[in-house]
Amino acid sequence: MEQRQSSFATKEVTLAPGAQAVINGALVTAREACVLEVGAGAFVMTGRALWRDGHAAKDPCHELYFSILEASADQDRFAEAQFRLFRLLGEVVASQRTYEAQKECALCASALLAGHIQDAVDSAARLSAARLAADKPSRLPGQRREPRRDHLRDLRAQP
Numbered sequence: 001m002e003q004r005q006s007s008f009a010t011k012e013v014t015l016a017p018g019a020q021a022v023i024n025g026a027l028v029t030a031r032e033a034c035v036l037e038v039g040a041g042a043f044v045m046t047g048r049a050l051w052r053d054g055h056a057a058k059d060p061c062h063e064l065y066f067s068i069l070e071a072s073a074d075q076d077r078f079a080e081a082q083f084r085l086f087r088l089l090g091e092v093v094a095s096q097r098t099y100e101a102q103k104e105c106a107l108c109a110s111a112l113l114a115g116h117i118q119d120a121v122d123s124a125a126r127l128s129a130a131r132l133a134a135d136k137p138s139r140l141p142g143q144r145r146e147p148r149r150d151h152l153r154d155l156r157a158q159p
Helices: 060-071 075-095 099-114 117-134 151-157
Strands: 002-005 011-015 020-023 026-029 034-038 044-046
Touching: 011 020, 011 044, 020 034, 060 075, 060 117, 075 099, 075 117, 099 117
Parallel strands: none
Antiparallel strands: 002 011, 011 034, 020 026, 020 044
């Protein structure tokens, strides 16, 4: 599964047969190998992000996104879930260390307080996507590691 940015700000998502992706909250399963072109601004999750094991430690950003998405089905359900969503948002705030993430948490809190469902979904999607971008491996399995440099040797070699 591969995700690329094109020059027109659309995303191309390549799925193998049987692979799944979530696009703006909808689960998509590929019957055959395919390439999807998704419009700009769409939230796309593929690969490991979809593995939600009940016994494993859950990522608070993903839990917040899926919970807000579930509660967004109607206004009454959203109002009933607000306390639980704020509790989840508190976990996200505690797990985020960057200024940008904290700013996004504030935007999400504002949307939850105001009852702006779509803004809350969008904000939670951005938090979850930022977390995914940070979790990408530095190298793929099977690739060789770069040799370590001996910095002391480099310093000693300088005149």
